[in-house]
Amino acid sequence: MGERITFWYGCNVLRHGDIIHSCVDILRRLGFDVQPAGGPDYCCGSSKDANQTAADGMAHRTVTKFNHLQRERVVAWCPSCHSHMTDFMGQAYPADFALDYFVDLLYEHRDALAALLTHPVPLRVLLHKHVGFNDKVKVNAKAPALLRLIPGIEVVEDDYAAPGYMCAQLASVPAAMADMVRNTLRLADAHRADAVVTLFHQCYRELCGLEAAGATQVFNYVQLLARSMGLAYPDEYKEWKKSGPHAAATIGDARLAQVGVQFFERAMLPELVKRPPGLDAKSNQPSTGETK
Amino acid sequence: MAEQARATGALKAFIHRETERILGACTRCGKCVEACPMARYSAPLAGAEPQAVATGILSLLKGEPGTLQALGWAAVCIRSGSCVPACPENVNPMMMVRIARMVASGGLGGPQQIAGRVDRDFFERVRGFAKLQLTEEEIRNWM
Numbered sequence A: 001m002g003e004r005i006t007f008w009y010g011c012n013v014l015r016h017g018d019i020i021h022s023c024v025d026i027l028r029r030l031g032f033d034v035q036p037a038g039g040p041d042y043c044c045g046s047s048k049d050a051n052q053t054a055a056d057g058m059a060h061r062t063v064t065k066f067n068h069l070q071r072e073r074v075v076a077w078c079p080s081c082h083s084h085m086t087d088f089m090g091q092a093y094p095a096d097f098a099l100d101y102f103v104d105l106l107y108e109h110r111d112a113l114a115a116l117l118t119h120p121v122p123l124r125v126l127l128h129k130h131v132g133f134n135d136k137v138k139v140n141a142k143a144p145a146l147l148r149l150i151p152g153i154e155v156v157e158d159d160y161a162a163p164g165y166m167c168a169q170l171a172s173v174p175a176a177m178a179d180m181v182r183n184t185l186r187l188a189d190a191h192r193a194d195a196v197v198t199l200f201h202q203c204y205r206e207l208c209g210l211e212a213a214g215a216t217q218v219f220n221y222v223q224l225l226a227r228s229m230g231l232a233y234p235d236e237y238k239e240w241k242k243s244g245p246h247a248a249a250t251i252g253d254a255r256l257a258q259v260g261v262q263f264f265e266r267a268m269l270p271e272l273v274k275r276p277p278g279l280d281a282k283s284n285q286p287s288t289g290e291t292k
Numbered sequence B: 001m002a003e004q005a006r007a008t009g010a011l012k013a014f015i016h017r018e019t020e021r022i023l024g025a026c027t028r029c030g031k032c033v034e035a036c037p038m039a040r041y042s043a044p045l046a047g048a049e050p051q052a053v054a055t056g057i058l059s060l061l062k063g064e065p066g067t068l069q070a071l072g073w074a075a076v077c078i079r080s081g082s083c084v085p086a087c088p089e090n091v092n093p094m095m096m097v098r099i100a101r102m103v104a105s106g107g108l109g110g111p112q113q114i115a116g117r118v119d120r121d122f123f124e125r126v127r128g129f130a131k132l133q134l135t136e137e138e139i140r141n142w143m
Helices: A017-029 A052-069 A079-092 A102-108 A110-116 A139-147 A174-190 A201-212 A221-229 A236-251 A253-259 A261-273 B010-025 B031-035 B050-061 B068-076 B093-104 B122-133 B136-142
Strands: A004-010 A033-038 A073-076 A098-101 A124-128 A195-198 A217-220
Touching: A004 A017, A004 A052, A004 A079, A017 A033, A017 A102, A017 A110, A017 A221, A017 A236, A017 B122, A033 A052, A033 B136, A052 A079, A052 B010, A073 A079, A073 A102, A079 A098, A079 B010, A098 A102, A102 A110, A102 A139, A110 A139, A110 A221, A124 A139, A124 A174, A139 A221, A174 A195, A174 A201, A195 A201, A195 A221, A201 A217, A201 A236, A217 A221, A236 A253, A236 A261, A236 B122, A253 A261, A253 B122, A261 B122, B010 B050, B010 B093, B031 B050, B031 B093, B050 B068, B050 B093, B068 B093
Parallel strands: A004 A033, A004 A073, A073 A098, A124 A195, A195 A217
Antiparallel strands: none
């Protein structure tokens, strides 16, 4: 039996079932005994800046639940969860576990991972990076090293890193988000990249709209690792983005009934039809807005 | 059944200790403001003296009303962390601005001074996407 770990995937990545399933499969094939944990009942509370009483309760509940699982390591997928546990939750509530990050764990086991990556993925890719989070985990250095384990892949060298630590926060400052999109598309074009590859689910959620708009292919790095391992989980979120206003038909009546048509239309559909800012409406090329 | 999220006050106590540490360590030099890649996206920060912006942030931490510049900086902080190595006093300005944002959002009990993003559907939306992509067994055992 391998090391018993908790895989803390977080909340928002639940949009991307293929990423969660792929991560769990990768960890299991690397020999770990994995207990996945996430969703609202394991929320870190980092989104509750405006209500620290709620954030306190969430921190207490999540640390307590992890302690009860009695696993030595919690391996986080989400950089918000990892940062909030490091900076706040673990400072307030004693944790009976070590905290690690998914990229770090894969990098630590990169020799074993390389042996699993047997299917070529012939793509020249531009990694979408951010300035932040690298003080905690050297993701901007380690993720390209992981991608280069995949046969056939070429990761272009570029120094650009967007402000913030992932696109969810950047999206709250629309001008900055539009600048990032324009920069990313121009760099992808300049490097003749086949695709943009994101590190985090929030960035993927924002940028896969570029593929839906026909501007460039977009993947998350785990999707490429999974493809090289022969895992075949469909990327439904991207398909729904591509379907846009017709996403309900793509999802199908039976599944839609599980969440309710009215709720879907009010609370889920708007993000599926949203276009990334910084795109020209007609050409789907970077708009002419001034990049700061 | 889901466990209740019960606050004990430990998180607020930690934030209070951090606030005291920061207030005691920051010299208002403004190097953190100069290093910020997001300051250019805040209209109140155009032409602002970095020292004045930092002083305004400390005022927020003391529970005083925020200056326009301080509130403007707190509103655009997205935790790039470029300020952290720029600080000569090892204050951790990212933590400083994060706590200032909590204060300005009304998150620690004071008045709300900057707009907060209220998304009442956040958790239900997450559960909705989970229902579409995870099996019932996975939802039961993983969430």
